[in-house]
Amino acid sequence: MNITKEPETVTVRFYLELTRLAQDSLNNRENQKKMQALNIEEKLRQQDKQQEEEKAKEQRVHHLQYAAIAFTVVILLIVFLLLSHSVIANQTSIRFLGVLSLLIVFEFLNLLLHPYLGDLTHHQSIFMLGAMVIIAALLIPLHHKLEHWIIHKLVEKNNGIKRSSKKNN
Numbered sequence: 593m594n595i596t597k598e599p600e601t602v603t604v605r606f607y608l609e610l611t612r613l614a615q616d617s618l619n620n621r622e623n624q625k626k627m628q629a630l631n632i633e634e635k636l637r638q639q640d641k642q643q644e645e646e647k648a649k650e651q652r653v654h655h656l657q658y659a660a661i662a663f664t665v666v667i668l669l670i671v672f673l674l675l676s677h678s679v680i681a682n683q684t685s686i687r688f689l690g691v692l693s694l695l696i697v698f699e700f701l702n703l704l705l706h707p708y709l710g711d712l713t714h715h716q717s718i719f720m721l722g723a724m725v726i727i728a729a730l731l732i733p734l735h736h737k738l739e740h741w742i743i744h745k746l747v748e749k750n751n752g753i754k755r756s757s758k759k760n761n
Contacts, residue, residue: 658704665700668693676746683747690743698731 672689675681681689705727713719 661700665696668696676750677753681750686746686750687743690746691739694735694739698735702727
């Protein structure tokens with residue numbers, strides 16, 4: 593009896609060992625797949641994080657550029673106003689600086705509005721063109737009226753300053 597049971601026991605142990613090895617192999621494959629999936633997810637998360645950082649960096653650069661432009665516009669307007677109230681400037685320089693200042697201000701407004709228009713029109717060329725034409729149709733008459741009014745006032749003020757400086761001498 594012992595003789596017949598031993599081969600069965602060896603066979604059972606052999607098959608149990610094969611089953612355990614097969615399960616270990618299967619578990620290892622599943623674990624490898626899980627690890628690969630985790631690695632892929634981590635790489636994607638890192639790429640998303642990197643893209644967000646680059647986008648934030650780009651936005652900071654744009655904000656700094658807008659701040660620099662706004663600062664330059666303010667400085668230009670201050671210089672223009674100071675120069676127009678001095679004896680140094682003549683009518684031609686006041687007119688030139690006035691036109692240049694107003695042009696820069698309106699183009700800065702256009703620059704600020706462009707991203708919002710892009711989002712509103714989904715960057716479709718025909719709609720962007722239409723929106724820009726509408727903005728120009730509103731800004732051009734305003735530009736001409738402001739140009740005429742500001743330059744006229746500043747030229748008159750400058751002429752008055754020149755006259756009073758001549759009387760004092």
